[in-house]
Amino acid sequence: MTTSPARSPRLPLIATLVLAVAGVVLLTAPNAPSRPATSAAPGAVVSTSVVSATARSSRSPRTGAPASVMASNASTQSASASARPPHGEGVAGDAAIQTSLEDAWPADLAADDEHTLLAAGRGLLRAEATGTGRANWPALFGDPGQAIAPAFATARFRIQAAIARRDGSPDKAVVHLVWAGTDRGGTYTDRRITDWHFTRTSTKGASTWTPQPRT
Structure with a gap:
């Protein structure tokens, strides 16, 4: 003959307490209906923290200037650099x-002075490079x-710009x-730079x- 193990008297007591607590919680909970989450309508006010972050990110970290101004300056410099043609453009x-x-x-000279200086500078460069007009x-x-033989051929000499x-x-x-x-070796090079000084x-x-002697 077998006997069933004795049940602990504490189990029914614990179950009763749990049910009692659950009932109290349900009775005291607010009955207000929950509101569904809504998305921000167009034109809604954005968080000030987001605005501040946007303002900070739109300014240069060094100058504080708006990024649009910095971009405009960069584009101007880029346009100025791109205006110069590549070597060999002719x-x-x-x-x-x-x-x-x-x-x-x-320009910072009177028109007459500038004209005189440009004519002299062009003539001096031609004389120095090709020997013509020395x-x-x-x-x-x-x-x-007795002058040194010119280093460049007259036929391939060209002044590209002067101020x-x-x-x-x-x-x-x-x-x-x-x-x-084109030098005596037959090598053609453009965008060479020469300065002539005057007093x-x-x-x-x-x-x-x-004109002053070149050093």
Whole structure:
């Protein structure tokens, strides 16, 4: 004959307590219906923290300028750089080089002075590079018969752009030239740069721009 194990008297008591607590909770819970979640309507106010973050991200970390301004400046610089033609562009690219020079160094000389200086600077560069016209400046090039042979062929020499500007004083100026040419070895190179410096001298009320020896 077998006997069933005795049941613990604590199990019914625990179950009764659990049911009693559950009933109390259900009776005391609020009866207000839950509200469904709604999405923000168009035009709703955005969190101020989001606005602040957006404002911070739209400004330069160094200057505090709006990103749109920084982008505009960057695009202007990019356009200026792209205005310069690539090497080997030929005569078609000379106008872009001239414009780039004029944009970089605004005019600061009287029109007559600028015209005189440009003519002299072009002539001096041609004389130095090809030998043509050296007799016009004996103080700079010496006796044409004993001068050093020109390094560039006249036929392939071309001045691509030139500007004349003050050189730190109203009585000093510099002619900045960009040019192309083929040397005696047959190598063609464009966008070469040469500067000729001048000083203004006055004689009997007339002023003259005198070129200075290149060092």
